[in-house]
Amino acid sequence: MNDLDPFPLENSLKVSSENFDISSQFKKIYDLGSFFQSKRHCSKALIYAKQALDLSNKKSNFTDHFIALVNMGCVYWEMSKLKKSLMFYGDALSISEQLNDKEALGKLCAIMGIAYWRMGDWPVAMNWFEKALEKFPENEMRTIMNQTSSAFQYEGLTVIMER
Amino acid sequence: MLPLVFFSGRKQLIPQLLETIIPLARKLKNENVLDLIPRLKKIMSME
Numbered sequence: 567m568n569d570l571d572p573f574p575l576e577n578s579l580k581v582s583s584e585n586f587d588i589s590s591q592f593k594k595i596y597d598l599g600s601f602f603q604s605k606r607h608c609s610k611a612l613i614y615a616k617q618a619l620d621l622s623n624k625k626s627n628f629t630d631h632f633i634a635l636v637n638m639g640c641v642y643w644e645m646s647k648l649k650k651s652l653m654f655y656g657d658a659l660s661i662s663e664q665l666n667d668k669e670a671l672g673k674l675c676a677i678m679g680i681a682y683w684r685m686g687d688w689p690v691a692m693n694w695f696e697k698a699l700e701k702f703p704e705n706e707m708r709t710i711m712n713q714t715s716s717a718f719q720y721e722g723l724t725v726i727m728e729r
Numbered sequence: 730m731l732p733l734v735f736f737s738g739r740k741q742l743i744p745q746l747l748e749t750i751i752p753l754a755r756k757l758k759n760e761n762v763l764d765l766i767p768r769l770k771k772i773m774s775m776e
Contacts, residue, residue, distance in 0.1 A: 639772070673736075676732070679732060680732050680733055683732055686766050688761065689765075691732070692765065692768055692772065694750070694776040695732055695736075695769075695772050696772055699772065704740075704769065704774065707736070707738065
């Protein structure tokens, strides 16, 4: 999606909105946000991330809500607003705990740790790293890393970790 | 940087990074960094 022209997608989003197709709207809004995020147009990416979050609140789909929260966290991360990003990652973490999603838990705990590390709070960062490896051990992490693509819901987290 | 390298699956780069960081921290007398390295190595199973 990142190399595509966003305008056709913006137009198709209008069609989805007119047809009240919330699932399709969510995916298109997410893709538009990712496009602007990849181009480092963070203020525009934030607009779409907020729209996706609002939309996910209207749906009773945990996965979409998780993706929207992670996306908000990623945009704030890109904007170097780490404290704000931690708020959204923290909410996403609660959902992962409810879903018992080990991969998401491990990645989110690691990202929480990296955020504290960057803020200079090293002891708290270490606690998060320990928790990350407890939830998602290194050997399992390596298996996931060797896969060619990550699942859609982990895309935002993977982008952050690979930059 | 070290944790990001570790959690992004590039553990093989860590010994090289530590070789740079530890002497530099010693030179700068940065006790905070020197204190946290053993725990970090333990977390990353680098001991």
